Amino acid sequence: MKPMREDLDALLRGWPYVHGEVTARKTHGADGRPVLQLRIDLGVLQMEVQGRPDGTRPEGHPTYLEALRDQQAIAGAAFELDEDRCVEIDREFVQYYHRRVAWMALRNFERVVEDADHTLALMDFCAAHPPSQDWIEEHEQYRPFVLFHRTQAAALAALQEADPEGAIAAIDEGLRALSESVADLSALDFEDVEEFGFSERLGELRRSILTEYDLQASLAEQLSDAIAHEKYELAAKLRDRMAEKSDRRSR
Missing domain, CATH: 1.10.287 (Helix Hairpins)
Known part of the structure; x- marks a missing residue:
């Protein structure tokens, strides 16, 4: 009996990595279940399309956020984010980021919105139970990026449904949330928070939609x-x- 090959040579040769491009595909696992793959430098990430991207069920829950909510409900005021919980939170942040990027590459914008909403909810939970001010500041600096992804995807999803007015409404809502986030970061003494450029890019998308669909500005x-x-x-x-x-x- 020939030993099972453990290298990824054939996979990597058949799907070359292109620097600067985000490449993803939806395929199937050995049991036929749908999975999502993201090509990265030096390899491939494979993710589940439902629940946590790594397919695990933390403490029997679909995601670690739901496990945390259950723990907090039981512990009440004694609940705190210790080091182990912070490590698991960061794992979930990273996993959802990778899947969000993959869904965006595949133009499945509704799933981008879903995964962005999960990340924002996890951020909100952490902010409500901060292990330290430094830890919160370190993570909150990424909120504008997540909001940008969510807003962009919500607008593009509306356009896929031939709803340009809905796309404009999604951008306006996102710009308000982004403005609030930038103001919060400024209060935390972050420097040059306006330099993210996300508002400008959303503004450009908004103007292009108004022009392309001959919509009147407010x-x-x-x-x-x-x-x-x-x-x-x-x-x-x-x-x-x-x-x-x-x-x-x-x-």
Whole structure:
């Protein structure tokens, strides 16, 4: 009986790594279950498409976040994030990041949103039970990146459903969340938090959608543009329209 091969030569040769590109594919495991693969330098990551990407069930739960919630409910005020829990939290952060990137490469934007929401919920849990201020700051600096991924994916998912207005609404919601996150980071004395460039990139996506689908900018945006170009008569009319809409909403 020939020994089973343990090298990955055939796999890696058949799926070459291209520097600077994110390449993923959906395939099947030996038992026929669907799995997700992400090509990285020096190898391949294989992930489950449901539950935790590594397929484990921490303490019988689908994810470590759910295990933590159960532990906190039992321990109450005595609950704390010790070193072992922090290590497991970081493992889950990394796993969901890799799967989020893979779903994005495959243009499965709804799954990107789902995995981003899980990461944000895990961040919220950690922030509510901080092991130390330094640990929280170290992790919160990545929230804008996760929000950017989520917002971009939510907008693109709406476009896949031929809903450009929904895409604009998703971007506006994401920009508000991103602005709040940047303000929180500023309060933590992070320097140059605006330099992430995520708001600018989402703004560019928003403008491209408005142009491509011939959508009208919001009254506030039209007013800002009119003032910038010294079109004061138009600005006055836009203010009147905004006031009328505000009156109708308040009735």
